[in-house]
Amino acid sequence: MLDNINVGAVFLDNHLHIKCYTREAVHLYRLVASDVGRPLSDIKSNIEGEDMLFNAKSVLDTLVPFELKIHTVDGACYLARIQPYRTLDSMINGVVLTFSDISQLVRTQMAENEARELTIGIFDTIHEPLIVLDDELQVITASRSFHNYFQTTEEGTVGRPIYELGQRQWDIPELRGLLENILPKNLVFEGYRVELDFLGIGHRKLV
Structure with a gap:
């Protein structure tokens, strides 16, 4: 047996x-x-x-x-x-x-980690501030330019809902409605303008 x-x-x-x-x-x-x-x-x-x-x-x-x-x-x-x-x-x-x-599982995890590190490396070469959210609007990753522009850190950003970043400057009805309507429908939007006040860096106009 x-x-x-x-x-x-x-x-x-x-x-x-x-x-x-x-x-x-x-x-x-x-x-x-x-x-x-x-x-x-x-x-x-x-x-x-x-x-x-x-x-x-x-x-x-x-x-x-x-x-x-x-x-x-x-x-x-x-x-x-x-x-x-x-x-x-x-x-x-x-x-x-x-x-x-668990050899195959470990190899798969290593491959996923390597792919993620490569993606982040490419992501960080883009000059514009970029942020990636999951379907619950939590931050998966943010580019280096995002952290530099908004004076944030990876520890204080990744894994948190976008509405809770900083002093909750991102928690505005217009942006909330836009994000919560787009993700469920797999839609894309461009040219959306929002004006926010950020502690330490002042007023910003974002597109």
């Missing part, structure tokens, strides 16, 4: 000896059938930089589950979890180490 589980798992008894393991676990530990009953400390690990045996001892002592991201020597990335397991009569009978392969 364990061979049908697509997650690497190693079951250890209260002495941290191997009780059983799944087929996927051999990517993390160099296990063979005759290793059942041996201490996990005897088994060569493919995990880089983490002492999983120490973590397993800690979980067995405290009964507090533990989770971390690990890498293997071949470059794979796993989400590792260690938790105590109980018998049917609720007695602690050791710990189980599980390993979920």
Whole structure:
């Protein structure tokens, strides 16, 4: 039955000896059938930089589950979890180490981050102040020229609703109505003029 589980798992008894393991676990530990009953400390690990045996001892002592991201020597990335397991009569009978392969997810996230950084780099070469909003009118990103022109910071801008920026100068009925009517209908507008007063930089006419 364990061979049908697509997650690497190693079951250890209260002495941290191997009780059983799944087929996927051999990517993390160099296990063979005759290793059942041996201490996990005897088994060569493919995990880089983490002492999983120490973590397993800690979980067995405290009964507090533990989770971390690990890498293997071949470059794979796993989400590792260690938790105590109980018998049917609720007695602690050791710990189980599980390993979920998240390599593809990590690669996707890295690619998305690289694409975002490239977009921001291009965005920052545009001289006009620009700001990008999501469908809830919260700021996704703002160009460097926007921060320079309106004397704002990325920390005080990104993730906030546009109406809450600065001293709420952007919260005017005309702009609110325009934005809230455009986004739901996927419309585009050009040449809209608005005049606002900004603390520290004075009166501005924006198009």
